[in-house]
Amino acid sequence: MLVEIGNVQIGGPKFTVIAGPCSIESEAQFLATAKGVKNSGAGILRGGIWKMRTSQKSFQGLGSEALGFIKQVKNQVGLPLISEVTDPRQIEELIPFVDAYQVGARNMHNYSLLKELGKQPKPVLLKRNFSAFIDEWLKSADYILSGGTAQVILCERGIRTFETATRNTLDLNAVVYVKKHSQLPVIVDPSHAVGMSDLVPQLCYASAAAGADGLIVEVHPKPSEALSDGAQALTLESFEKTMRQLEKVLAAFDRGLNKI
């Protein structure tokens, strides 16, 4: 099953890297990151507008303020954008700005949201809840698919286990399993899965070698100043290095990057 975000096909022979900041923090930060990741070979931008935060005292995203400059950045850089939707009432507001919707791990069971996303034409990236059985994840995808769309991408982002040394436990078993048991493309989010930027590159290579269709990676020009999830963001320099090694791993499987 091929899913198209902008002109980028996910699920075919090419491998797609979605990259960008956890949160869009300002036009300058977003533009710098977007340019940088495109130059390194990313095919799609990511960037949070409204954030799901465990505490209501944490930064909740720029929200509507970000909508003022998103289009310009996209046009200037020439990459499509995927962004998270956290409430069914945001779907319509986001239509002019995003090329695909992301459903975050904490909304994987938000069936009201899933059903409405299935009725609109833009692709949906469905993250696995951090404690969802693979079977529940596929059934949540069915909630979207039953609305009529076929444009669903699955995303493994780590599960919650007893281990505390890393943020979550990346479950590549699940990626390999789902590739055998579902037609949907599967990508991996190593940034959330491990939570430490210096461990992200090896997990990018491992995900590609496991047969994933792509990656979604957090990149920030200055991770130490990020308003959310700075500890897991790659710098533009480490992203560039990671992409060059990633290409070698993909070549071992006769694959290449999905660049624009």
Add this chain to the structure above:
Amino acid sequence: MLVEIGNVQIGGPKFTVIAGPCSIESEAQFLATAKGVKNSGAGILRGGIWKMRTSQKSFQGLGSEALGFIKQVKNQVGLPLISEVTDPRQIEELIPFVDAYQVGARNMHNYSLLKELGKQPKPVLLKRNFSAFIDEWLKSADYILSGGTAQVILCERGIRTFETATRNTLDLNAVVYVKKHSQLPVIVDPSHAVGMSDLVPQLCYASAAAGADGLIVEVHPKPSEALSDGAQALTLESFEKTMRQLEKVLAAFDRGLNKI
């Protein structure tokens, strides 16, 4: 902190039992259950109108059809009703029918829903997500409380662990811990936590002995014919027996049931 559902105070010296079917399936089923549980000493009714189901092919609840007879049943029996809300847009529709809103485990991270529930005056029962840290559960309660209400009840309903012999693992550690670290009333849902009706009574007694403020228990006149979660529902007869033994356990702590 005392929370009032109808005339029933939760969080004080009396122990409150909320009982009823998983789903409201028909007027007859709901009325028979409501009368039965009231006779045995339940203080509040439970009954699902819209159900959260992992598969979209499972029974999704009677929905609006149930609204046609809920008021009559409540009036006839004389107990307040708590029911689950799964979408912010249902809050207003439910106002005339329910005395308190339940947020299910899968919506504990649905911050859009939590924020709106905090702005209205009816009490909110917040179930712990089956993989939420205690700290995340309390922070989700803060999302509701920050809207201005003080009427929040916490509900432990079992967590997802490696064990598969039981549906989930009832976490009474969490109940005891939260009673020490939060002012909010805490009740226990042993039915979902264990998933087997013959193990529910002992867990009701254990929850009372651990110091919970109440229970929410699934009861069905004919569990084998239930449209959802029949395996964990008590019959009216076993509910009656459980309530009589429960009163003895509560007496050991100089407590009694919150009956109307």
Add this chain to the structure above:
Amino acid sequence: MLVEIGNVQIGGPKFTVIAGPCSIESEAQFLATAKGVKNSGAGILRGGIWKMRTSQKSFQGLGSEALGFIKQVKNQVGLPLISEVTDPRQIEELIPFVDAYQVGARNMHNYSLLKELGKQPKPVLLKRNFSAFIDEWLKSADYILSGGTAQVILCERGIRTFETATRNTLDLNAVVYVKKHSQLPVIVDPSHAVGMSDLVPQLCYASAAAGADGLIVEVHPKPSEALSDGAQALTLESFEKTMRQLEKVLAAFDRGLNKI
């Protein structure tokens, strides 16, 4: 199935409390604790001689030094003793000193040890490994039973889950489940399961109300000076209070304490 430790029957109508220090640290500490817990109604003493410690730099128990005074303390106080065995070669050495052997959670899968314990006549208390399925726990008991003995007691001591607020998650579902599916007596160790002494009493009451056959509780004259696990040990005063409330809970089930 009745199991007898000294003259104390476990698994019958009476409820048995095993109490004492995590580690035997000195004759004075052991004697003071033993007298205190007997006065409050404990029926059996516990006390570690060789400790299983995650780090080889932690206190490993008094070892053979403790053997010099254990008999005198037992005679003076008049209670039987249970102590942990961590190596098949310790079984024989301990014969004159202990009335029952404890297999700790980390040795539940140590089949060499289990098989040898099944060939000797003293009762064996088998703790559930912190990540063992109930089924694996029962199969480990079968390893002991297949040696010829029938004197096995199961002990739930908390499982390892994602939750970090408490040391482990006490699994009372498992206690209720095993009481239905096995003939063996089942006791509960709330001290290890929760790891915080101020939460232990409520979990003692909950365990009794759930239908356990007894408890094993850590008690120390001065928990802040304990060489191991002080954070979870009750003082003699709080143990006394806990036992008095426990008797009330047991009375609700027409049960009493197994005192000598």
Add this chain to the structure above:
Amino acid sequence: MLVEIGNVQIGGPKFTVIAGPCSIESEAQFLATAKGVKNSGAGILRGGIWKMRTSQKSFQGLGSEALGFIKQVKNQVGLPLISEVTDPRQIEELIPFVDAYQVGARNMHNYSLLKELGKQPKPVLLKRNFSAFIDEWLKSADYILSGGTAQVILCERGIRTFETATRNTLDLNAVVYVKKHSQLPVIVDPSHAVGMSDLVPQLCYASAAAGADGLIVEVHPKPSEALSDGAQALTLESFEKTMRQLEKVLAAFDRGLNKI
């Protein structure tokens, strides 16, 4: 830190594949497997003599019967052998037959065993317990190292999580983490981690790409007839294919196989 098993160095630039049957079932089965895996590029043989089985009714390994032919097979094939030790009293008996000892997941906390293994000169492969924190795993390695040896290899073999679609959850986060925080070589056992042979090859590639020092893989000439763990064993044909693709992945990192 380099560890040498026979003439094979683990932990250096070359990548080592340990392969063979779960259990040694007969001379013919062991010889056929050993020849096959050597031809495909394995550097070390694996083969269980005494098996740790959850149920005492399952096949427990050939035991001493296997010792009769192990040397001949090793000489004929020319590969060193690693085999599991489950009781300190087996260490000496195994000296003439094995080139390294394996400590299984269920014995990671068997400190008596670990201490004695640290006092002898052969390398020790320490599997991570399926519910051990990374920190506990490293501390168990310290128990061995404190005996005086430096010849310890760590092996990640999957952890126990809530997920049931796969046997365990392979934790490559842990592999990447331990490579940064420990000097010890780290290898991966994808066979036990996922439990389904058709998912093993991708996880071999992923492990290599994550930076592991090697693999331990179960191979059986006829997996459907295996006496233990047949569902996860590769055939000789699929092992050959996997090794050829693995070499391509390693080449992407300028690495090669450690062949004899």
